[in-house]
Amino acid sequence: MTTKQERDEYIIIVGCGRLGSHLARLLSKARKSVVVIDKNEYAFHRLSNDFSGFTLEADAIEIDSLLRAKIDKADVVVATTDDDNTNVMIAQIAKTIYHVPKVIARLFEPSRQQIYEQLDIETLCPTILSAEALRNNIIGEETEDLK
Amino acid sequence: MTTKQERDEYIIIVGCGRLGSHLARLLSKARKSVVVIDKNEYAFHRLSNDFSGFTLEADAIEIDSLLRAKIDKADVVVATTDDDNTNVMIAQIAKTIYHVPKVIARLFEPSRQQIYEQLDIETLCPTILSAEALRNNIIGEETEDLK
Numbered sequence: 001m002t003t004k005q006e007r008d009e010y011i012i013i014v015g016c017g018r019l020g021s022h023l024a025r026l027l028s029k030a031r032k033s034v035v036v037i038d039k040n041e042y043a044f045h046r047l048s049n050d051f052s053g054f055t056l057e058a059d060a061i062e063i064d065s066l067l068r069a070k071i072d073k074a075d076v077v078v079a080t081t082d083d084d085n086t087n088v089m090i091a092q093i094a095k096t097i098y099h100v101p102k103v104i105a106r107l108f109e110p111s112r113q114q115i116y117e118q119l120d121i122e123t124l125c126p127t128i129l130s131a132e133a134l135r136n137n138i139i140g141e142e143t144e145d146l147k
Numbered sequence: 148m149t150t151k152q153e154r155d156e157y158i159i160i161v162g163c164g165r166l167g168s169h170l171a172r173l174l175s176k177a178r179k180s181v182v183v184i185d186k187n188e189y190a191f192h193r194l195s196n197d198f199s200g201f202t203l204e205a206d207a208i209e210i211d212s213l214l215r216a217k218i219d220k221a222d223v224v225v226a227t228t229d230d231d232n233t234n235v236m237i238a239q240i241a242k243t244i245y246h247v248p249k250v251i252a253r254l255f256e257p258s259r260q261q262i263y264e265q266l267d268i269e270t271l272c273p274t275i276l277s278a279e280a281l282r283n284n285i286i287g288e289e290t291e292d293l294k
Contacts, residue, residue, distance in 0.1 A: 009285075011285065018257060019277055019278055022278040023282060026282040027282060030282070078281060078285070104285075108165070110165060124277055126273040127165040129276055130170075130271055130273040131170040131172075134166075135174060137251065138179075138225070138251075139156070139177055139179065
């Protein structure tokens with residue numbers, strides 16, 4: 001039996017939309033072990049031809065699906081579905097039940113980020129990230145303290 | 148009459164969705180002159196109370212709307228509507244007809260970014276930005292050359 005330290009890093013991506021599939025491609029290129037879960041098999045067409053990981057057609061808010069994806073062995077879980085509540089629920093399950101070392105939930109709604117960070121859930125909000133990138137592009141990074 | 152150099156930087160944001168309204172807030176906080184255009188007046192409810200710029204209810208793919216927003220005096224135009232074609236069209240109008248010094252179009256579809264960059268249109272794709280931020284968060288930035 002191997003321990004987490006002996007294995008390659010194992011990453012579960014929930015949701016194979018634009019973000020999930022693009023992340024899967026980047027991690028696959030970096031030679032990471034990746035499994036992508038989506039409840040719609042058609043979503044996997046977004047994965048590029050050079051994606052070398054696995055896909056699992058399943059509803060990730062069901063514990064059984066997460067076990068099939070071997071969540072108990074995962075080093076990282078990223079929840080990227082198009083529903084904030086689903087992403088946060090999956091993140092909480094991964095973190096509190098399966099003690100996954102790194103868990104990140106994608107958030108659509110910027111105003112929610114602070115709430116979840118108070119719950120100690122790491123989030124990524126593409127809107128906030130993009131607005132800050134645009135702001136820095138337009139007026140420079142010196143105003144970072146104004147956000 | 149004043150020249151561009153004598154005035155404060157004047158920024159037009161097209162689209163008052165999550166990204167447009169959040170960017171408006173950041174630029175407004177940085178004391179920039181901002182006008183936000185959206186064809187749906189209700190969209191302006193997304194602007195925070197501390198937004199100090201102007202709003203214009205209009206369809207920005209009509210030249211007349213852009214003139215009402217004083218595009219001929221703009222230093223920056225950012226197109227953030229929920230439609231990639233609209234954003235690119237507005238960017239092209241701003242750049243080629245009104246010679247706006249800085250023009251950025253938000254893109255939903257990552258695969259289009261390369262095409263528009265070949266057309267010399269500056270783009271921001273939240274999906275690519277977010278996937279790269281997640282990748283760097285998960286495995287570090289040393290794999291930057293693998294993207």
